[in-house]
Amino acid sequence: MEHFFGFAFPGIPYGCSYAIVAVSLVLTYQATGVFNFAFGAQAFASAFVFTLLTQNHGWSGFAAFLVSVVVMGPAVGFAFDRLLFRHIPNSNGTAKLVCSLSLLVGIPSLLPVIFGQQKLDATATIFPFFNPNVVYFTLIGTPINGIYLSTFSVTAVVLVALTALLRYTNLGLQMRGAVESRRLVQLDGVNANGVVALAWVVSSFMAGLAGVLLAPVFGAFTADNFAALTVTAIAAAVCALMRSLPIAAGVAVLIGVATTTLQGYLSPNSIIYSAVVPALPFLVIVGALLFLPGMRALESSRDPLATIDPPPPPTAAGARAPKMDRIVRTSWWVLLAVFFASMLTWIPVTWESVFNYGMALSTVLLSVTLITGMAGQLSLCQGTFAGISAFTAAQMANHLGLNMLLGGLFGAALAAVVAVVLALLSLRLRGLGLALMTLAAALLFDSTFFSAVSITAGVEGVSLQSKWLGTSAFFNFDGHALFLLGISVLAVCVFVVLLVRKGTVGRNLAAMRGSETAVAGLGINLSRQRIMVFALSGAIAGLGGVLVTIQQQLASPSDWNYQYSLVFVVLVVTTSVSTVEGAIQAGIGFAVIQQLLTYIPSRFGGPSLTIVLFAFGALTYAAHPEGVLEYQKRRSTLYFEKLFFRQNEGKPSDVSTTGAHG
Amino acid sequence: MGSAAVLLSLENVSKAFGGIVAVQDVSFTVDTGESVGLVGPNGAGKTTLFNCVCGQLRQDAGAITFGGRSLAGLPTFKRARLGIGRTYQKVEVFTDMTVRDHLMVAERARRGEGRLWKDLLNMSAPTSSEVRQVEATLELVGITHLAEVSVNSLGLGLCRLVELARALAAEPKILLADEPSSGLDLHETAEVAAVLRTVQRERGTAVLLVEHDLTMVSDVVDRTVVMDLGKVLADGPFTEVMANPTVRQAYLGQVGTA
Numbered sequence: 001m002e003h004f005f006g007f008a009f010p011g012i013p014y015g016c017s018y019a020i021v022a023v024s025l026v027l028t029y030q031a032t033g034v035f036n037f038a039f040g041a042q043a044f045a046s047a048f049v050f051t052l053l054t055q056n057h058g059w060s061g062f063a064a065f066l067v068s069v070v071v072m073g074p075a076v077g078f079a080f081d082r083l084l085f086r087h088i089p090n091s092n093g094t095a096k097l098v099c100s101l102s103l104l105v106g107i108p109s110l111l112p113v114i115f116g117q118q119k120l121d122a123t124a125t126i127f128p129f130f131n132p133n134v135v136y137f138t139l140i141g142t143p144i145n146g147i148y149l150s151t152f153s154v155t156a157v158v159l160v161a162l163t164a165l166l167r168y169t170n171l172g173l174q175m176r177g178a179v180e181s182r183r184l185v186q187l188d189g190v191n192a193n194g195v196v197a198l199a200w201v202v203s204s205f206m207a208g209l210a211g212v213l214l215a216p217v218f219g220a221f222t223a224d225n226f227a228a229l230t231v232t233a234i235a236a237a238v239c240a241l242m243r244s245l246p247i248a249a250g251v252a253v254l255i256g257v258a259t260t261t262l263q264g265y266l267s268p269n270s271i272i273y274s275a276v277v278p279a280l281p282f283l284v285i286v287g288a289l290l291f292l293p294g295m296r297a298l299e300s301s302r303d304p305l306a307t308i309d310p311p312p313p314p315t316a317a318g319a320r321a322p323k324m325d326r327i328v329r330t331s332w333w334v335l336l337a338v339f340f341a342s343m344l345t346w347i348p349v350t351w352e353s354v355f356n357y358g359m360a361l362s363t364v365l366l367s368v369t370l371i372t373g374m375a376g377q378l379s380l381c382q383g384t385f386a387g388i389s390a391f392t393a394a395q396m397a398n399h400l401g402l403n404m405l406l407g408g409l410f411g412a413a414l415a416a417v418v419a420v421v422l423a424l425l426s427l428r429l430r431g432l433g434l435a436l437m438t439l440a441a442a443l444l445f446d447s448t449f450f451s452a453v454s455i456t457a458g459v460e461g462v463s464l465q466s467k468w469l470g471t472s473a474f475f476n477f478d479g480h481a482l483f484l485l486g487i488s489v490l491a492v493c494v495f496v497v498l499l500v501r502k503g504t505v506g507r508n509l510a511a512m513r514g515s516e517t518a519v520a521g522l523g524i525n526l527s528r529q530r531i532m533v534f535a536l537s538g539a540i541a542g543l544g545g546v547l548v549t550i551q552q553q554l555a556s557p558s559d560w561n562y563q564y565s566l567v568f569v570v571l572v573v574t575t576s577v578s579t580v581e582g583a584i585q586a587g588i589g590f591a592v593i594q595q596l597l598t599y600i601p602s603r604f605g606g607p608s609l610t611i612v613l614f615a616f617g618a619l620t621y622a623a624h625p626e627g628v629l630e631y632q633k634r635r636s637t638l639y640f641e642k643l644f645f646r647q648n649e650g651k652p653s654d655v656s657t658t659g660a661h662g
Numbered sequence: 663m664g665s666a667a668v669l670l671s672l673e674n675v676s677k678a679f680g681g682i683v684a685v686q687d688v689s690f691t692v693d694t695g696e697s698v699g700l701v702g703p704n705g706a707g708k709t710t711l712f713n714c715v716c717g718q719l720r721q722d723a724g725a726i727t728f729g730g731r732s733l734a735g736l737p738t739f740k741r742a743r744l745g746i747g748r749t750y751q752k753v754e755v756f757t758d759m760t761v762r763d764h765l766m767v768a769e770r771a772r773r774g775e776g777r778l779w780k781d782l783l784n785m786s787a788p789t790s791s792e793v794r795q796v797e798a799t800l801e802l803v804g805i806t807h808l809a810e811v812s813v814n815s816l817g818l819g820l821c822r823l824v825e826l827a828r829a830l831a832a833e834p835k836i837l838l839a840d841e842p843s844s845g846l847d848l849h850e851t852a853e854v855a856a857v858l859r860t861v862q863r864e865r866g867t868a869v870l871l872v873e874h875d876l877t878m879v880s881d882v883v884d885r886t887v888v889m890d891l892g893k894v895l896a897d898g899p900f901t902e903v904m905a906n907p908t909v910r911q912a913y914l915g916q917v918g919t920a
Contacts, residue, residue: 499782499784500778502781502786503781503786504770504777504780504781505781507763507766507767508770508776510756511756511759513756514754514756514757514758515754515756517718518750518754518756518825518828519767520737520739520742521718521742521754521829522739522742522747522767522768522771522832523740523743523771523832524739524776525737529776
């Protein structure tokens with residue numbers, strides 16, 4: 001028994017850290033209606049600034065705490081609300097998710113851009129009452145030091161304070177009302193914007209506090225640690241149905257304890273130790289999503305005043321006058337011809353490689369267009385599908401000597417099968433539930449499939465010998481050949497997506513975005529439609545993954561981890577999630593910007609800056625759900641129409657922008 | 663009417679939400695081509711009953727059969743394929759889609775289309791018979807002029823007509839119309855009533871109408887079922903059940919002659 005407690009007790013500080021974040025996540029959701037994926041990133045930012053000030057600039061802990069937590073945390077939260085979330089209608093759950101994902105991706109990438117690359121460690125601590133290095137007493141044979149006492153006491157205080165705020169104060173009541181509809185609560189005389197802003201300030205302060213308090217618990221100071229912390233906290237918050245603070249805290253502590261207990265009893269060489277223990281939080285998320293019916297209803301709350309929102313704007317193509325449409329279409333074909341000829345003639349090898357990578361990436365991103373833009377399902381594991389395919393093809397090439405092109409087809413098929421399994425598991429989930437399920441799947445694959453050295457060859461990845469990329473008898477892979485391969489695969493995938501969009505399945509998917517209830521009432525099998533579109537998007541992502549691998553001659557797990565899945569969504573949302581050209585512009589744009597940034601000093605962040613640009617571009621999703629690039633295209637189209645064609649040619653936009661429901 | 667086959671049959675159907683009994687031992691039938699009104703005060707359990715028939719809710723007890731076939735265990739889409747069409751109390755339209763596309767979705771669903779391989783082989787273009795069917799339904803409901811308009815720009819009344827047209831495009835054997843006149847003005851209500859009468863008489867579609875506008879109910883239905891607090895109070899011709907003192911007590915809150 002003493003063994004058991006000896007294994008279980010060390011999990012309590014971890015569990016308490018998870019608990020602080022979990023209850024803060026629940027608070028944010030209860031008070032603002034936003035599932036704040038960026039919570040871990042906010043915590044990391046505060047901890048980063050705190051550690052930077054104390055270690056590198058010699059500030060005292062108290063002064064650094066004031067700046068990084070008391071000032072910076074609430075200021076960031078206030079800015080989130082004032083500049084971003086306030087402008088998203090309560091009923092638009094997808095926009096809230098996309099914006100919080102953009103912040104999750106953007107904030108850690110922004111820090112090196114602002115502060116430059118810093119070498120920090122997590123030794124700084126501000127534990128106020130207990131010294132982490134002092135053992136205060138022994139409990140059932142386990143020495144209890146300051147870390148135990150600090151995390152436990154802080155968790156208890158946070159839990160009691162937040163529960164009291166939400167349940168027993170007028171402010172908490174107003175927060176819960178404002179979550180349903182800011183506009184409705186305002187009609188009752190409540191300053192709803194102020195109430196929600198305060199909720200953001202409090203929750204962001206909590207994020208900062210959690211970051212600074214928990215940094216010493218991790219030992220190493222990396223954004224990944226904070227992301228892992230958030231994932232475990234998400235598991236606890238989901239088990240509490242995003243509602244109960246005590247349950248969230250309890251489950252979080254249980255996960256911490258279960259993890260260390262399992263680690264204590266299992267042999268470090270066993271498969272369960274290496275595969276199941278790291279995956280425990282994701283398994284908890286999957287279990288909660290599958291077996292807690294309340295999670296399916298999370299997205300069901302709707303703003304009663306949603307009908308006064310204006311209708312979504314038409315796409316640029318839909319808003320163009322026929323004559324303008326002909327000109328634009330002709331221009332695109334001319335541009336494509338010029339691009340094609342240039343790639344095969346004068347473009348330097350470096351830029352040829354950039355465009356080839358961009359086209360391969362565009363193929364992966366096309367899968368996001370299909371699943372999110374057309375089917376309205378927010379999938380956060382498209383990078384995982386691409387990775388599954390890439391490693392399958394790479395292993396078949398290395399072990400069986402199979403050509404990557406043939407192996408890529410097998411890989412894409414396997415990715416489609418995995419996508420179907422995931423679709424079957426998440427048939428009843430929508431919105432946030434589906435996003436969490438796909439994120440859990442991505443994390444699960446990261447900690448198992450992509451971590452298995454036998455599959456991915458560790459962090460170095462599977463290097464492909466050029467002979468497996470093709471033989472002279474099949475295909476000689478130089479830059480031109482890669483271009484022809486890339487553009488052919490991309491063209492086929494674009495064609496497939498366009499055919500699906502204009503076909504019956506595409507029409508059914510569009511209808512499902514409007515009302516799943518009505519679609520089922522017409523005799524359409526929703527499950528089948530979802531499974532089909534998941535399978536197709538998995539296969540397309542898989543093909544894209546193989547193209548990227550061929551292009552880089554390397555299949556690396558770091559190219560396909562969950563963060564890239566998030567980045568892919570952010571990229572497509574920034575340009576246009578509802579059009580195929582949005583995916584192509586995002587893929588090629590990402591590759592081109594990344595290349596251009598190599599010409600500026602690394603002091604400005606280098607590759608991080610590309611992600612920052614797209615992540616903060618995606619924040620415009622709140623104002624322009626059609627994509628900021630699509631918005632600009634529509635504006636410029638209307639401008640040129642006004643300039644060149646003064647006569648109105650009966651544009652479709654005249655009809656579809658007149659107002660919502662009378 | 664007496665010799666017509668029973669199309670929809672409900673036997674002792676009950677449904678409770680926690681401790682609240684929404685529907686209790688409800689039994690009645692709807693014959694092929696018959697038009698039946700289902701009326702009662704708010705909270706009587708009418709929409710819950712519709713949801714049980716459509717499969718959006720599963721009843722706790724009792725049996726529902728359609729065309730002699732038990733609906734037990736059938737999901738919503740399979741019930742719809744059997745010929746159960748529906749409109750909704752809270753209007754359910756496909757945002758961003760045109761009126762014509764609404765009907766095309768329903769038309770394709772009626773034909774059981776939706777194979778991915780057909781889309782990939784570019785074999786999903788609307789056929790001439792589909793186009794004719796959609797045009798006919800648009801004309802029946804009187805919204806041909808709105809065919810290319812996105813529903814985003816339509817008011818509530820027109821959205822209700824679109825919803826009705828979409829349900830009719832699937833050529834149901836029975837149409838469950840849930841408060842189709844809600845939010846409509848007198849003229850629009852009369853139009854909806856006329857459409858319901860037409861589909862019943864010309865297409866032989868049975869209609870089960872939930873409605874608070876008793877004038878519309880009396881215009882459309884052959885028979886009326888009155889519910890209150892989850893139970894059936896009366897079942898018979900409209901004038902007869904409305905004269906029933908129990909119904910007047912429960913539904914109108916008074917006893918005596920009108």
